[in-house]
Amino acid sequence: MILEKKKAFNDFALSKGLRSTRQRDVILDVFLSTHQHISVEELYLKIKSSNTGIGHATVYRTLKLFAESGLAREILLHDGQTRYEHVIAGEHHDHLVCTKCNSIVEFEDETIEKLQKEIAARHGFLIKSHKMEIYGYCAVCKQL
Amino acid sequence: MILEKKKAFNDFALSKGLRSTRQRDVILDVFLSTHQHISVEELYLKIKSSNTGIGHATVYRTLKLFAESGLAREILLHDGQTRYEHVIAGEHHDHLVCTKCNSIVEFEDETIEKLQKEIAARHGFLIKSHKMEIYGYCAVCKQL
DNA sequence: CTGTAAACTGAAATTGAATATCAAGAGCAT
DNA sequence: ATGCTCTTGATATTCAATTTCAGTTTACAG
Structure with a gap:
């Protein structure tokens, strides 16, 4: 599963003429090892703590690449931090976002998905x- | 309709001990005269062009108030600008967004709303x- | 193996949206 | 009017995110 994702990103990189670098490998590893909805800053700190000496800008740049490659998805809450979540092929989940503690619970609902399709069809x-x-x-x- | 909204905001202001000021009146007028999804900057420029000498900070503060009062809703797209849309009493609409021509169709679905409540309750x-x-x-x- | 062109990196500077500061001004009850 | 408190706006500040650019690394042709 993780290997598949790495391969998927490598394929994307290849098709875009991007190069394979130590930094991207590290960032990808750390990103894949995290759970949902990590902010760039959180990821940056995680990486920094392992003394790999990877810069701020590189983390931002690389996450944008992940999003572009379809590996990750940008999500915007209302706290001014951009977060990224894992994109799992063939799965779609929605979010319950707590505006007090910023916690996020995911859910999936077949019926809602079906209704969305009906509405779309109607239009x-x-x-x-x-x-x-x-x-x-x-x-x-x-x-509280 | 516009008068109702003004009254609603006045009621909110009253209940919060807020004062009625020229600036808030102007910003409310301009906001109500706009269509969907205006950014703070756009609104600020609109107001500036009518030479009312209202500051940047005031526009931001006032839109936050509108959101708090239930008159407007903050929406985040992916361009780093916070936008506000009109909240229409007793109505909740969702959006079909065309990523080619950027048109937006609004819709409403009772069943989805009900399912959302169920999911929330479950959590x-x-x-x-x-x-x-x-x-x-x-x-x-x-x-095409 | 080289050499080289192009991509990549990271520290620092910059941008830009949004907020905080604070003295001056304005609304409102008495 | 008086006084209290809210409000305003110029300015400074904050903070996420991006840009810059010189030095480094990668890929690949020869």
Whole structure:
């Protein structure tokens, strides 16, 4: 699974004439080892802590590449930090975002997906992707 | 309709102990006169062009107030500019966004709303708002 | 193996949106 | 009007993200 993703990114790199570098390997490894929704800063700190001496700009640049390659997806919350999540082929999940603690719970709902298709069909619309985010307070924060 | 919105904002202001000022009136007028998804900068320029001498900071502050009052909603696209859209009372619409011509069709679906509530309940989550965007090609563009 | 052209990196500078500061000004109750 | 508090706006500041650019590394042809 991780190997597949590495291969997928290598293929992308090849097709774009990009070169294979130590930095990209490290960043890809760290990204793949993380869980959902990591911010660039978090990833940068994770990498920094392993003393690989990779710069800020490179992390930003490389994550943009991951997004472009289809490996990752940019997500924008309302805290001014861009986050990246893993794109899992053939799977789509949506988000419950807590606006107090910024935690994110993922969910998937077949029926909603089906309704989306119906709505799109009704408008002659061809779906490429979609995004659904529910904002509010998570189970913990709503009690505070 | 516009008058109702003004009244709604005044009520909100009153309940929060906010004062009625020339600047807020102007910004509200301009905001209400715009169509969907205006960025703060665009709104600021619109206001500036009418020589009312309202500052940058005030526009930002006031739009945040509008959002807080329920009059407007913050939306984040991927261009680093925060935009605001109109919130229409008792209506929630989602978006079909055409990635070719950038047209936006709005829709509403009761069943999806209901499913969202169920999912939230299942996670002990308290919904404050939500956002759903379906990306793809509109009826016109998909034929090109 | 080289040599070389092009891509890559990273420290530092820069950009740009958004917010904070704070003195001057304005709304509002009495 | 008086006084209290909210509001404003020029400016400074913050902070994520991008650009710059000189030095480095990669890929590849010869």
